[in-house]
Amino acid sequence: xxxxxxxxxxxxxxxxxxxxxxxxxxxxxxxxxxxxxxxxxxxxxxxxxxxxxxxxxxxxxxxxxxxxxxxxxxxxxxxxxxxxxxxxxxxxxxxxxxxxxxxxxxxxxxxxxxxxxxxxxxxxxxxxxxxxxxxxxxxxxxxxxxxxxxxxxxxxxxxxxxxxxxxxxxxxxxxxxxxxxxxxxxxxxxxxxxxxxxxxxxxxxxxxxxxxxxxxxxxxxxxxxxxxxxxxxxxxxxxxxxxxxxxxxxxxxxxxxxxxxxxxxxxxxxxxxxxxxxxxxxxxxxxxxxxxxxxxxxxxxxxxxxxxxxxxxxxxxxxxxxxxxxxxxxxxx
Amino acid sequence: xxxxxxxxxxxxxxxxxxxxxxxxxxxxxxxxxxxxxxxxxxxxxxxxxxxxxxxxxxxxxxxxxxxxxxxxxxxxxxxxxxxxxxxxxxxxxxxxxxxxxxxxxxxxxxxxxxxxxxxxxxxxxxxxxxxxxxxxxxxxxxxxxxxxxxxxxxxxxxxxxxxxxxxxxxxxxxxxxxxxxxxxxxxxxxxxxxxxxxxxxxxxxxxxxxxxxxxxxxxxxxxxxxxxxxxxxxxxxxxxxxxxxxxxxxxxxxxxxxxxxxxxxxxxxxxxxxxxxxx
Ligand SMILES: Nc1ncnc2c1ncn2[C@@H]1O[C@H](COP(=O)(O)OP(=O)(O)O)[C@@H](O)[C@H]1O
Ligand SMILES: [Mg+2]
Numbered sequence: 001x002x003x004x005x006x007x008x009x010x011x012x013x014x015x016x017x018x019x020x021x022x023x024x025x026x027x028x029x030x031x032x033x034x035x036x037x038x039x040x041x042x043x044x045x046x047x048x049x050x051x052x053x054x055x056x057x058x059x060x061x062x063x064x065x066x067x068x069x070x071x072x073x074x075x076x077x078x079x080x081x082x083x084x085x086x087x088x089x090x091x092x093x094x095x096x097x098x099x100x101x102x103x104x105x106x107x108x109x110x111x112x113x114x115x116x117x118x119x120x121x122x123x124x125x126x127x128x129x130x131x132x133x134x135x136x137x138x139x140x141x142x143x144x145x146x147x148x149x150x151x152x153x154x155x156x157x158x159x160x161x162x163x164x165x166x167x168x169x170x171x172x173x174x175x176x177x178x179x180x181x182x183x184x185x186x187x188x189x190x191x192x193x194x195x196x197x198x199x200x201x202x203x204x205x206x207x208x209x210x211x212x213x214x215x216x217x218x219x220x221x222x223x224x225x226x227x228x229x230x231x232x233x234x235x236x237x238x239x240x241x242x243x244x245x246x247x248x249x250x251x252x253x254x255x256x257x258x259x260x261x262x263x264x265x266x267x268x269x270x271x272x273x274x275x276x277x278x279x280x281x282x283x284x285x286x287x288x289x290x291x292x293x294x295x296x297x298x299x300x301x302x303x304x305x306x307x308x309x310x311x312x313x314x315x316x317x318x319x320x321x322x323x324x325x326x327x328x329x330x331x332x333x
Numbered sequence: 334x335x336x337x338x339x340x341x342x343x344x345x346x347x348x349x350x351x352x353x354x355x356x357x358x359x360x361x362x363x364x365x366x367x368x369x370x371x372x373x374x375x376x377x378x379x380x381x382x383x384x385x386x387x388x389x390x391x392x393x394x395x396x397x398x399x400x401x402x403x404x405x406x407x408x409x410x411x412x413x414x415x416x417x418x419x420x421x422x423x424x425x426x427x428x429x430x431x432x433x434x435x436x437x438x439x440x441x442x443x444x445x446x447x448x449x450x451x452x453x454x455x456x457x458x459x460x461x462x463x464x465x466x467x468x469x470x471x472x473x474x475x476x477x478x479x480x481x482x483x484x485x486x487x488x489x490x491x492x493x494x495x496x497x498x499x500x501x502x503x504x505x506x507x508x509x510x511x512x513x514x515x516x517x518x519x520x521x522x523x524x525x526x527x528x529x530x531x532x533x534x535x536x537x538x539x540x541x542x543x544x545x546x547x548x549x550x551x552x553x554x555x556x557x558x559x560x561x562x563x564x565x566x567x568x569x570x571x572x573x574x575x576x577x578x579x580x581x582x583x584x585x586x587x588x589x590x591x592x593x594x595x596x597x598x599x600x601x602x603x604x605x606x607x608x609x610x611x612x
Contacts, residue, residue, distance in 0.1 A: 050511060052511075072507075072510045072511045073510065073512065073513030078511065079507070079508070081504035082504070083505075085502060085507070087508075087509075087522075087523065088527070099511070099512035102512055102513035103513065
């Protein structure tokens with residue numbers, strides 16, 4: 001069964017079209033990540049799915065039922081917000097229990113589900129505290145707990161890690177992945193961070209300006225981007241784009257080569273000077289100004305002794321490079 | 334001069350200015366209170382002197398308390414002030430929530446219409462209000478005053494509160510909606526506690542003008558059993574003789590309840606600014 005089906009969903013605020021004909025399915029148990037730059041409409045799409053905004057056109061189906069006219073609480077979804085959005089006047093336990101109380105579940109069921117979530121998220125020591133007495137990471141876990149107790153058909157996460165510091169972000173990311181495995185629930189996860197998208201997703205949906213650019217598994221998108229935007233958005237450091245390429249391109253076209261697919265090689269087709277070196281220990285990033293006055297990044301695995309100012313020659317395999325036409329669409333070469 | 338010392342100097346100067354202002358503002362109140370404890374002769378001979386054994390007198394308070402209705406006036410003023418504040422805050426907050434939270438046709442127009450009330454003094458409409466009150470039979474009731482003051486205070490309340498409500502996190506309200514809270518519970522349980530400082534501000538701004546108003550009590554509710562304190566105190570001010578002892582005592586007593594209300598609200602002002610809901 002499909003957990004979610006969107007058909008021709010559009011959303012306008014006044015004259016501004018924020019979402020344009022979104023068609024999408026989320027299979028049962030799938031972890032889908034919506035990724036795209038800030039302001040591209042990811043949160044709006046999530047809010048339309050949740051029922052917090054009405055779709056201007058199109059249908060939203062959750063678990064096979066059209067829910068366009070169903071209020072958020074009855075859609076069988078749970079949502080985790082970037083700002084945690086915990087109820088300030090309630091304890092951790094009551095924050096989690098509130099939705100079940102609203103559904104008039106019996107006390108024993110509430111008790112059981114809350115304590116299960118508390119255990120799963122390791123919040124045992126904090127159940128009687130107020131949100132204001134918790135750290136950012138703990139608050140986010142409570143927010144996740146509040147979603148778990150509802151036992152929803154579909155989890156919605158809106159940039160849940162953006163307010164956490166780097167170390168905590170990595171830990172929480174892993175916890176969310178584990179949560180997905182344990183609950184085997186359908187999840188939609190919104191982020192602008194391509195690392196989160198690549199590491200968490202079964203399926204990535206790349207959005208730009210309210211349109212779906214491409215849908216696919218992380219590796220499909222990495223190996224086979226449909227256009228220049230997707231190619232540049234996924235992968236870190238980002239793909240190099242060269243207008244003055246050493247191969248035959250369609251008129252006005254662009255060559256794309258990922259930094260990790262370039263190597264230093266005598267007699268290579270691209271010549272340039274090193275302008276900056278980043279030594280990360282595990283790998284080394286060289287920033288290079290080519291002889292054609294274009295900038296590119298090279299990622300070398302391991303440590304490398306190339307110094308700033310050195311002249312280098314770079315080579316790549318045509319099989320790992322991409323060509324894009326003037327409309328930024330992928331073309332064969 | 335280094336930064337730390339300059340800072341201390343600035344702090345000192347700021348405190349100095351504030352203390353000076355406090356003294357100036359409190360001086361008339363102080364004069365009223367000390368003179369209310371003096372006999373008539375000393376009030377005029379040495380208005381700035383503290384009451385001493387010779388000049389001390391409770392005659393003013395005795396007159397005021399013997400004037401049997403004084404407690405009734407007190408009660409009337411209290412009912413009118415508290416009642417008006419309650420309705421201003423309730424309706425002001427509800428209107429502000431609607432304006433801040435819901436997108437509907439004419440939202441901006443409605444906001445402007447409500448803001449118009451800030452610029453047009455309600456007293457311009459006194460005659461029409463009086464006619465309305467006569468027709469509805471509300472003349473000489475406390476309701477007449479409460480309704481008028483609610484109308485008078487609402488525009489500014491809506492204006493201030495909607496600005497604050499716009500700042501309450503959307504995520505919090507949306508979390509409530511997903512958890513199945515009704516819009517009323519979202520309003521009363523989630524939003525109102527977070528705008529409590531703004532509510533206290535609105536209450537404080539509205540309280541004093543209502544408590545002190547003489548105009549509407551005189552016109553809409555001059556009857557003995559609904560007189561407010563300010564109106565009631567006028568009996569001591571005659572065309573030819575004024576009982577200054579009684580006037581000063583009545584004024585001193587009138588300060589107390591406002592002071593109590595103010596303390597309640599200002600504590601809210603300070604307490605309200607804490608919550609760990611968002612970030
Ligand atoms: N309530 C609203 N009214 C008007 N415009 C909005 C509203 N909500 C979002 N937008 C606009 O929609 C666009 C997408 O917003 P959003 O979905 O929050 O982007 P993202 O989450 O991808 O950063 C933005 O340009 C934003 O200004
Ligand atoms: Mg967003």
